[in-house]
Amino acid sequence: MSAIAQKKGFGSALWDWLTTVDHKKIAILYLASGGFFFVVGGIEAMLIRIQLAVPDNSFLSAGLYNEILTMHGTTMIFLAAMPILFGYMNAVVPLQIGARDVAFPFLNSLGFWLFFFGGIFLNLSWFMGGAPDAGWTSYASLSLYSPGHGIDFYALGLQISGAGTYIAGINFLVTIINMRAPGMTYMRMPLFTWTTFVASALILFAFPPLTIGLFFLIFDRMFGANFFDHTMGGNTIIWEHLFWIFGHPEVYILILPAFGIFSEIFAIFSRKRLFGYSAMVFATVLIGFLGFMVWAHHMFTVGLGPTANAIFAVATMAIAVPTGVKIFNWLLTIWGGSIKVTTPMLYALGFIPSFVAGGVTGVMQAAAPLDYQLHDSYFIVAHFHYVIVGGVVLAILAGLHLYWPLMFNTMLSEKLGKITFWFFFLGFHATFFIQHFLGLMGMPRRVYTFIEGQGWDLFNFISSMGAILMAIGVIVLVINIVMTTVKNVPVGNDPWKDGRTLEWAIPQPVPFYNFKRTPLVRGLDTFWIEKQEGNKEGMSYAEPLSDIHMPNNSFIPFVMSLGLFIAAFGALYNGEKAWAVPVLVIGLGITLASMATRSLKDDHGYHIHKEDLMDHKGGNY
């Protein structure tokens, strides 16, 4: 590969994307596919709100409503929020810790393609006889009896994309443990790296229970097993436990990176060191731990008994403590800072009250007796949207503005960005605040319509109008992205002028090998330190210029994932179509063969020579 920028034809550009193992390109792949699924999930949300805008509506039929509701939740959590966050992690973390790539570039690409094919498989259900309809939680007591193949698409699709998530999580753990530049001790790691680290650890421990649960479900539905069937000695509650042992950590997998992004934003735009850095780190780790000890708060009404309910209630309330520590630290970071209200900062400021509201309702639900009232009502819907939209989605939008220049070397329009913020933020509160009251007034969750005259009509209408405001916000954002891409004005490194960490010090566009020489990290916020000392280059170096070892691109991850995608169709139609078993075998065969190829064929990568590096400045795209 030449170090000099070159124009490529469409075919070779496509090939480049399909085979890339570069964390910066994989970041873009994650962002683009996650963004696509975000729009799909958003359209599903709009359909839901249109149906519920007026009583006795017949815009959607009951069955279709269930499918759309299920796919909305599943898509948003597994295919939109998580992948977009992975996009930011890929784009930022290696640069932030001074590494040339993640620890396993090949696995990075494999993780992406597994997610991608899993997501496509799941969504193909729309065109192949109907989508899953048992909710994103897919409780076995419902899902075992759901006719058609919807649930099978859910189980197999999530299994494939889950494998991708798992691989990505391990990759980030190893990267952060092993690839930090000299001087980057654990207690000098920027908060986004820390939260990525803890979120990855949560993935490590939380996904296996989901995998097991999904396998049980697959065996029960497709291969005649009886893990969840009580008439055959199984137990349907086992699914609920396995799902929530995964499910609660999952919500922290989403929110911790969001916390990380906001921590960066508060420090950058208050132009101040993050207040209480070590308390922040400690709180992050503690939340990670407690996150595993609270799952049964989703099951208070199942009848676990007062002892179990009490234990899980107290454990749940305990999480509010480290979360509170974080909130106060952010406030104290802003306090006395020289604040610049840019678009990312605007999102961060909007995030604090929104997330606090979601946390407060969380603690209310954690009181088991009260939860008997709140459970399965619209109050719950309001709660988790306050934490997920008010927390995770605001972070995703803030991160999009913050990291766009890092990923694309252009800057999204601040003006349009602020317009998006106001539409989205006001729309969000209009949609979900009122749902608390709908819940308290008795409106149950997951109903496709409601009867007129119960006092719910107006609030539901307001909620639907709020959703339209959010949609307008997102449309303005899309316009913003298109305009920025068309204008294509390069902005160089440190476009916010107040970058504190290494990712802002690196020249733009980022060279494909990232750092010509490995940087030396001299403290927390190392770029800030260098700038304060008047270092024009923004970095000190830990080594002389020498050859750089790079991995080769590879098509194998794509084929490996494709094999599982094909095999999934075989499993899905098992016992129904004559071709099912052969297809299952062929698919698995493709995957195994590509694994064998990868193991048996040595690929040592290549070296960029010192001489070629000397006069090379920019990136290769």
Next chain:
Amino acid sequence: MGHDTHVVVAKNKTQYEYARRKRSQTMQMQVVTFAIMIFLTFIAFAAVAAGMSAYYVGPVILLLAAIQVVLQLYYFMHMSEKGHNMPAFFLYSGALFGFTFVITFLTIVWW
């Protein structure tokens, strides 16, 4: 990080002696652990052969198994050596979580 350059420096006499001594110590520990493990396995078999109550033998075997896992990790998989804090941390966290899950299942699902 120097992932690209591997400089090999020959050991001097003292370093060589030191490495030798270290190795023979490790070897000794491994032999001793191995003997202990055989012995523990023997106890397990003996307990079953002696026809003791299953309520007694079951937990004992589980306990012995746990000890064996620890020995295996520390003396054969080198966790007793320096620089294994992270693996140990993750292992213990995982064990703690796993333990919590099993206890919950035992107490509120199956009993």
